[in-house]
Structure formats: C-alpha cells, structure tokens
Amino acid sequence: MEIDRRGFLKIAGLSLLGFIAAPVLYVASRVKPPEQSPIPETLLGKKWGMVIDLKKCWKQDGCTECIEACHRVHNVPRFGNQKDEIKWIWTVPYERAFPEHHLEFIEEDLKSRPIPVLCNQCDDPPCIKYCPTRATWRREDGVVMMDYHRCIGCRYCMAGCPYGSRSFNWKNPRPFIKEINFDFPTRTKGVVEKCNFCQERLIQGLLPACVEACKERALIFGDLNDPDSEVRRILRSRHTIQRHPELGTKPKVFYVL
Amino acid sequence: MYDSGKIMAGLVIFGCLVTSPIWYNALTGKSGYIPKPKIVTDKKRCIEPKEYIRTRHKDLLEDWRESVVRKGIRTYVAGDKKRYTMSLTRTCMNCHSNKLDEFCLQCHNYVGVTNNCWDCHAYPKGI
Numbered sequence: 001m002e003i004d005r006r007g008f009l010k011i012a013g014l015s016l017l018g019f020i021a022a023p024v025l026y027v028a029s030r031v032k033p034p035e036q037s038p039i040p041e042t043l044l045g046k047k048w049g050m051v052i053d054l055k056k057c058w059k060q061d062g063c064t065e066c067i068e069a070c071h072r073v074h075n076v077p078r079f080g081n082q083k084d085e086i087k088w089i090w091t092v093p094y095e096r097a098f099p100e101h102h103l104e105f106i107e108e109d110l111k112s113r114p115i116p117v118l119c120n121q122c123d124d125p126p127c128i129k130y131c132p133t134r135a136t137w138r139r140e141d142g143v144v145m146m147d148y149h150r151c152i153g154c155r156y157c158m159a160g161c162p163y164g165s166r167s168f169n170w171k172n173p174r175p176f177i178k179e180i181n182f183d184f185p186t187r188t189k190g191v192v193e194k195c196n197f198c199q200e201r202l203i204q205g206l207l208p209a210c211v212e213a214c215k216e217r218a219l220i221f222g223d224l225n226d227p228d229s230e231v232r233r234i235l236r237s238r239h240t241i242q243r244h245p246e247l248g249t250k251p252k253v254f255y256v257l
Numbered sequence: 258m259y260d261s262g263k264i265m266a267g268l269v270i271f272g273c274l275v276t277s278p279i280w281y282n283a284l285t286g287k288s289g290y291i292p293k294p295k296i297v298t299d300k301k302r303c304i305e306p307k308e309y310i311r312t313r314h315k316d317l318l319e320d321w322r323e324s325v326v327r328k329g330i331r332t333y334v335a336g337d338k339k340r341y342t343m344s345l346t347r348t349c350m351n352c353h354s355n356k357l358d359e360f361c362l363q364c365h366n367y368v369g370v371t372n373n374c375w376d377c378h379a380y381p382k383g384i
Contacts (some may be wrong), residue, residue, distance in 0.1 A: 037330050037331075037340075038332065039328075041329060043329050075379075114296070137327075139329065147326045148377060180379050184348070186379055188373070188376040188377050204329040
C-alpha cells in the first residue's frame with residue numbers, strides 16, 4: 001500500500017485522538033457513589049484520651065482482665081515466647097515505664113507493682129513519620145491508626161516508637177489465637193500491629209474493651225476536648241504523669257499515682 | 258539452508274511444548290468448564306444491581322476498605338438509597354455464606370485470580 005505524507009498525518013492524528021479518548025472514556029465511565037455517607041459522630045471534634053489510676057489498678061494482685069479483654073476482642077495471638085510476642089496492652093515494672101521518675105530511693109510499693117502500658121496515641125506520633133507507605137497515620141480524633149492492608153512490614157515505625165507499643169508478626173498468627181472474634185480481622189505474617197484505642201468500638205458508641213473490662217474502674221476513657229468529661233475532671237484535680245513527656249510526642253495516656 | 262530438517266523439527270517440537278497447556282485442557286475437557294457460583298440465600302437481590310456487582314465488586318470492596326479503614330465511615334448508601342454496613346464478613350458473607358470454593362473461588366480460579374482477603378478476615382463457616 002502506498003501512503004503519502006497527507007495520508008500518514010491523517011492516520012497519525014486519528015491514532016493520537018484514540019490514545020487520548022481511551023483514558024477520558026475510562027474516567028467518565030467510572031461509577032461514583034451516589035451519596036456520601038455521613039461521617040460518624042465519634043470522629044467529629046473529639047480527642048480521645050485515657051487516664052489510668054494505678055492505685056485502683058493495684059487493688060487486685062495479678063489481675064489481667066484488661067489485657068485478656070483486649071486480646072480477645074482484637075484476635076491478638078499468644079505465641080508463648082517473648083521474641084514473637086504481640087502486645088496491645090501489657091504490663092511493665094515501674095522503672096521501665098517511668099525511668100525518669102525512678103529515683104534511688106522510692107516507695108517499696110512501686111518497685112514490684114506492674115504498670116499497664118499501651119499505645120499512647122500521641123498527638124505528635126514519631127511512628128507515622130517513618131512509615132514509607134502511610135500505613136499508619138493519625139486520625140482527626142487523635143487515634144493513631146494502622147492500615148494492615150498497606151503495611152509492608154519494614155518495621156521503621158517500631159524503631160520510631162519510643163514506647164515499644166508496636167509488634168511485628170514474625171509468623172502467621174492465626175493458629176495461635178485461642179478463639180477468633182469474627183468482627184475483627186486477624187493479622188497476617190509480615191505486618192506490624194498495635195493498640196487502636198478500640199476505634200471499631202468507639203464508632204458503635206462503646207467504650208474500649210480494656211476500660212469496660214476493668215472491675216475497679218482504674219481505666220477512665222473520654223474526650224479530652226470536652227472540659228466536662230471525666231478524664232478532664234481527673235486531669236484538673238489530680239497530679240498525673242505520662243511516659244516520656246520530654247520527647248514531645250504528647251501522649252494521650254495519663255497515669256495517676 | 259543448512260540443517261533445515263533439524264531446525265523445522267525443533268520448531269515443531271517447540272510449538273507443541275508451548276501450546277501443550279491448550280492441548281491438555283482441550284483433550285481432558287477442562288476448557289469446556291464454566292464456573293457456577295452458588296448463592297444460598299433467601300434475599301432477592303444484592304445491594305447493587307447484579308451487572309454492577311459482577312463487573313465491579315472488586316472496586317466496591319476496595320472503596321469500602323478505603324472508607325472504613327482510612328475515613329472511618331462504615332455506612333454505605335446504595336443506589337436505591339438503602340443503607341448497609343460496609344463489612345465483608347458481616348454484610349457480604351451474610352448471603353454468600355456458603356463455602357468460599359462454592360462462590361468466590363468458582364470464578365477466581367477460572368480466571369486465575371488470587372487475593373488475600375481471607376488471610377486476615379475470618380468468618381465462622383469454612384476457611
């Protein structure tokens with residue numbers, strides 16, 4: 001077939017139009033959701049925080065109700081060894097939780113007592129700055145979220161977290177979960193996980209599982225933006241301490257001694 | 258041409274090897290297999306029209322995922338203004354609760370698609 005310059009230009013022009021038309025048509029053909037669903041009330045103008053009253057917490061020796069409840073609700077596996085351990089809420093000795101408050105001579109009581117610790121849901125969380133895929137981020141209500149779908153398991157966030165609140169799944173956790181809660185996903189090998197302040201329960205108007213499970217009401221949860229909330233009332237009237245406030249992460253978990 | 262016989266024979270053998278999966282499926286009758294996803298439910302229709310779900314269920318599920326995890330919005334407003342909870346295990350699996358291999362995997366296996374939803378999401382029946 002002979003083709004002249006004019007014919008060639010015509011065909012070239014048409015082909016170019018075709019290349020442009022295809023993506024335009026594709027975008028135009030995408031179906032958009034007809035109506036935006038409402039933003040849940042729990043996300044609007046709130047800043048969730050927690051106060052842990054240690055005197056109340058220590059009333060019952062060896063109590064692990066909050067830990068059990070949390071780990072049951074969130075399908076946290078129990079591997080039985082420290083290397084693989086997954087922690088959402090756990091206990092550490094006083095000198096590990098508050099090294100800057102640990103003086104040479106302290107109350108005998110404090111030396112042996114366990115301090116419940118969890119993700120501090122920092123206002124300025126170091127972990128999210130390290131995440132290369134933005135699999136972890138801070139929500140408007142202050143909850144530091146994890147998107148397990150996006151986590152690539154690089155563990156930079158774990159290196160970034162000064163509280164050790166993040167755990168990595170070295171193995172498939174499913175066989176190590178006693179009873180699976182079908183309302184919450186399990187995790188898979190190669191992702192990082194941590195406490196999520198029970199955001200899936202907050203949205204249903206429920207308190208976090210640990211708060212609900214504590215019989216002594218040692219864990220108090222509420223909105224830090226609301227001056228009349230119980231957490232704010234306690235913060236006003238009692239002396240509270242935080243874990244590593246000097247790092248400027250602005251933790252949202254407060255301790256009353 | 259040198260060694261044309263050998264080259265031609267080699268080409269024929271190569272062609273046979275490359276197309277062997279096609280021959281294998283044709284001879285064993287596997288190519289005539291049509292996936293038959295089974296739905297066991299008393300509901301009349303899916304949350305969106307059947308045609309939309311068939312072609313776009315993956316987009317829908319991805320939108321749900323983004324919405325629930327990243328925006329915190331868990332209510333889906335369907336085309337007919339009905340509201341549903343965005344949940345794979347609680348909404349989709351309410352109707353498609355028969356074992357995965359009878360529904361999802363029927364087509365997924367046929368077209369050679371693998372996904373890892375069920376590595377993390379769990380539901381009571383099967384898996």
